Amino acid sequence: MTEAPPEGMTISAAAEASGLSVDTLRYYEKEGLTLHRPERSSSGQRRYTQENVAWLGTLVMLRRTGMPIRDIKKFVELYRVDGSEADRLTILERHREHVLEELAEVQKHLAAINRKIDYYEEKVLR
Amino acid sequence: MTEAPPEGMTISAAAEASGLSVDTLRYYEKEGLTLHRPERSSSGQRRYTQENVAWLGTLVMLRRTGMPIRDIKKFVELYRVDGSEADRLTILERHREHVLEELAEVQKHLAAINRKIDYYEEKVLR
DNA sequence: GCTTGACCTGGAGCGCGCTCCAAGGGTCAT
DNA sequence: ATGACCCTTGGAGCGCGCTCCAGGTCAAGC
Numbered sequence: 431m432t433e434a435p436p437e438g439m440t441i442s443a444a445a446e447a448s449g450l451s452v453d454t455l456r457y458y459e460k461e462g463l464t465l466h467r468p469e470r471s472s473s474g475q476r477r478y479t480q481e482n483v484a485w486l487g488t489l490v491m492l493r494r495t496g497m498p499i500r501d502i503k504k505f506v507e508l509y510r511v512d513g514s515e516a517d518r519l520t521i522l523e524r525h526r527e528h529v530l531e532e533l534a535e536v537q538k539h540l541a542a543i544n545r546k547i548d549y550y551e552e553k554v555l556r
Numbered sequence: 557m558t559e560a561p562p563e564g565m566t567i568s569a570a571a572e573a574s575g576l577s578v579d580t581l582r583y584y585e586k587e588g589l590t591l592h593r594p595e596r597s598s599s600g601q602r603r604y605t606q607e608n609v610a611w612l613g614t615l616v617m618l619r620r621t622g623m624p625i626r627d628i629k630k631f632v633e634l635y636r637v638d639g640s641e642a643d644r645l646t647i648l649e650r651h652r653e654h655v656l657e658e659l660a661e662v663q664k665h666l667a668a669i670n671r672k673i674d675y676y677e678e679k680v681l682r
Numbered sequence: 683g684c685t686t687g688a689c690c691t692g693g694a695g696c697g698c699g700c701t702c703c704a705a706g707g708g709t710c711a712t
Numbered sequence: 713a714t715g716a717c718c719c720t721t722g723g724a725g726c727g728c729g730c731t732c733c734a735g736g737t738c739a740a741g742c
Contacts, residue, residue, distance in 0.1 A: 441719075453701055456721090461699095473708050475719050488672075491665045499699070519676040526669050529662065536659060539617045543652050546614075550645040567689075578689090579731055587729095599738050601689050625729070683742105690737070696730090707720070712713100 438469065438477035447478075448486035455486070462503055463489055495529045564595065564603035573604075574612035581612070588629055589615055621655045 445452045459467060465485045468476040492502050505521050508514040571578045585593060591611040594602040618628050631647050634640040 451701080452719095454699085457700065471708095471719095473719080475708085491668045493699095495662055495665045495669065515676055516680045519673065519680055522669060522673050522676065526666070526673065529666055529669065533659065533662060533666070536621055536655065539621045540652070540655050540659070542617045543621065543648060543655065547645065547648050547652065550641055550648065554642045554645055577731080580729085582691090583730065597689095597738095599689080601738085619729095685742085686740090688738090688740105691735090693733090695732070698728090700726090702725070703723090705721090707718105709718090710716085712715090 438479045439483070441468075441476045441478070444468075444476075444478035444483055444486065447483050448490060450486065450490065458486075458489060461499055463499065463506055465506060465509055492525070495525070496532060497525055501525075564605045565609070567594075567602045567604070570594075570602075570604035570609055570612065573609050574616060576612065576616065584612075584615060587625055589625065589632055591632060591635055618651070621651070622658060623651055627651075 439447065441452050441455055445455055448455070450458075458464060464482070466482065468478045468482050471477050489502065492505070493499075497505075501521075505518065508518050508521070511517075565573065567578050567581055571581055574581070576584075584590060590608070592608065594604045594608050597603050615628065618631070619625075623631075627647075631644065634644050634647070637643075
């Protein structure tokens with residue numbers, strides 16, 4: 431098997447694909463949130479594989495559901511530990527619990543917003 | 557009609573009732589987020605009425621659904637404008653839209669979390 | 683009269699998550 | 713070889729939403 435030369439997307443393409451900014455990609459990498467660091471081209475530029483980009487999707491999933499950077503870091507560090515699957519599962523289950531609580535609270539407040547809207551609709555439409 | 561002396565809860569009671577911290581209550585007041593500033597006792601301490609506390613509930617509702625302080629400020633300022641009910645309604649409707657989009661996105665990511673959990677459950681339980 | 687404790691003010695400080703900047707390098711088309 | 717353009721790094725800066733602090737006042741209980 432021959433080593434393929436580092437082909438793959440540039441950082442701006444990876445940014446577009448993931449919905450993150452170029453700066454954020456470099457920031458995440460610096461913070462140790464990447465599963466694998468992207469390869470570099472001969473001139474030192476990052477080249478993102480599909481796997482790299484897929485992991486960015488995981489990061490977006492965790493961030494956009496409110497997991498702090500430092501917790502994501504702990505999570506990704508488990509990927510470097512053999513047999514840590516049960517621990518990763520625990521973290522995900524805890525996070526799911528947290529997300530469900532958040533959702534429930536927001537929905538509760540949403541109901542209050544709806545009541546306030548109803549009140550104003552009646553008031554405004556006479 | 558006689559003026560009642562300023563009876564009402566202390567700031568710590570209002571904090572407990574609203575779920576906010578004492579510091580946050582003073583901060584919100586400073587930022588102009590209060591509908592009415594609480595009265596003061598003879599020694600200058602804040603005394604919160606039920607109405608004051610109810611408004612804190614509105615602030616919590618807006619904050620916990622992600623409305624930034626500066627937008628809440630615009631909203632409360634409309635309460636000082638006669639006939640601004642339609643504008644308040646518009647703000648609430650826009651905010652509801654925003655909340656619904658947020659909820660949809662979080663739920664989408666929650667589904668991805670569930671899939672990842674399923675994957676690990678299979679892996680861990682052999 | 684003294685202590686305790688809750689409150690007051692103005693302002694500084696902080697954690698988070700980016701976001702931006704300066705200074706420079708490589709690649710390519712004209 | 714000039715310019716455009718995208719990339720690199722380290723580090724500074726920022727917006728947000730609190731949170732904390734120093735130094736002081738006041739009221740109640742012992």
